[in-house]
Amino acid sequence: MKVLISGVNGLIGNEIAKEFFGKASLTVGTGRGPQRCRSLDRYSQLDLLEKSKIKIVLHEINPDIIIHAGAISQIDVCEENRDIAYRANVEATEEIASWCSDRDKKLIFFSLDFVYAGKSFSYDEQDYQSPVNYYGYTKMLAEKRIQSDLEKFAIIRPVLVYGIKETAERENIFSWLTRDLKESKTVKIVYDQWRKPTYVGDVASATASIVFGNLTGSYNICGPQEYSVFGFAREIATLLDTPLANVQPVSGKELNQSGERPPITGFSCVRAKRDFDYNPQPLSNVITQVLDC
Numbered sequence: 001m002k003v004l005i006s007g008v009n010g011l012i013g014n015e016i017a018k019e020f021f022g023k024a025s026l027t028v029g030t031g032r033g034p035q036r037c038r039s040l041d042r043y044s045q046l047d048l049l050e051k052s053k054i055k056i057v058l059h060e061i062n063p064d065i066i067i068h069a070g071a072i073s074q075i076d077v078c079e080e081n082r083d084i085a086y087r088a089n090v091e092a093t094e095e096i097a098s099w100c101s102d103r104d105k106k107l108i109f110f111s112l113d114f115v116y117a118g119k120s121f122s123y124d125e126q127d128y129q130s131p132v133n134y135y136g137y138t139k140m141l142a143e144k145r146i147q148s149d150l151e152k153f154a155i156i157r158p159v160l161v162y163g164i165k166e167t168a169e170r171e172n173i174f175s176w177l178t179r180d181l182k183e184s185k186t187v188k189i190v191y192d193q194w195r196k197p198t199y200v201g202d203v204a205s206a207t208a209s210i211v212f213g214n215l216t217g218s219y220n221i222c223g224p225q226e227y228s229v230f231g232f233a234r235e236i237a238t239l240l241d242t243p244l245a246n247v248q249p250v251s252g253k254e255l256n257q258s259g260e261r262p263p264i265t266g267f268s269c270v271r272a273k274r275d276f277d278y279n280p281q282p283l284s285n286v287i288t289q290v291l292d293c
């Protein structure tokens with residue numbers, strides 16, 4: 001099986017490449033700039049904003065399956081640059097879906113919890129979508145296009161993904177928090193947004209289960225624990241044995257961000273547990289792995 005992973009230099013794409021490298025017959029990655037992910041047989045540069053090049057690159061690689069993790073994933077960048085966010089997150093996905101539809105190839109698409117309004121820890125796959133920011137809106141539109149155009153697809157919606165930073169990726173909440181806390185810096189963290197954060201290793205192994213199990217449809221996945229983002233940071237500080245006083249609460253409003261954040265998001269993961277025995281790791285396990293590194 002020849003697998004193509006878009007956004008392979010990002011947090012999730014890089015972890016998925018590590019998961020598939022050696023298991024798929026060929027693991028090919030695409031990304032905006034030069035290759036930063038190491039776990040690949042092949043890499044092609046592909047800017048999702050260059051729509052006319054997408055099918056050319058896909059045709060040249062001719063994968064059996066595409067895992068589309070490339071996206072503009074920063075909430076405020078999407079809010080402030082709506083045209084670019086639409087082109088990268090919606091139009092590029094439509095182009096990839098159209099290529100898959102013409103050739104009867106399978107597409108695995110990364111969406112997220114922000115397609116929902118943000119009032120529950122237990123959204124399931126059938127729940128009504130009503131995004132509160134433009135990032136979530138672009139993902140909802142891309143999902144609808146995939147669902148209407150393709151038969152062979154899976155949509156994976158994780159919540160606040162965190163992991164150990166490798167050279168390949170940009171910072172995530174866990175990587176910058178652990179670094180700043182170990183350097184005794186003070187961090188300000190929102191106390192009025194609640195999530196069930198997902199370890200990136202669990203996202204990658206869920207993706208492998210969906211691909212190798214030939215599963216289709218939507219899967220809402222997240223970590224096992226509910227936290228305010230502030231509570232999550234305090235638990236990291238506790239597990240790292242750094243002073244709790246260095247984690248200070250701030251309201252979402254005080255941060256004055258352009259994109260609205262949904263207050264509460266999380267999933268029960270019933271479908272993932274039923275179909276592939278999804279069993280996500282608690283934060284304490286992840287921290288133990290970090291300390292072992």
Ligand SMILES: NC(=O)c1ccc[n+]([C@@H]2O[C@H](COP(=O)([O-])OP(=O)(O)OC[C@H]3O[C@@H](n4cnc5c(N)ncnc54)[C@H](OP(=O)(O)O)[C@@H]3O)[C@@H](O)[C@H]2O)c1
Pocket residue numbers: 006007008009010011012013031032033046047048049068069070071072073074088110111112113157158159160161162169170
């Ligand atoms: N992280 C989360 O908490 C989370 C939660 C739920 C869902 N997701 C979804 O999962 C997917 C992967 O997320 P992630 O956390 O891995 O995000 P990420 O680290 O930002 O990775 C996204 C990748 O997309 C690439 N990209 C951005 N614009 C591009 C363009 N115009 N052309 C080509 N590539 C472009 C980025 O390239 P550069 O590295 O060059 O910037 C980056 O490597 C996204 O679809 C995201 O919406 C993420």
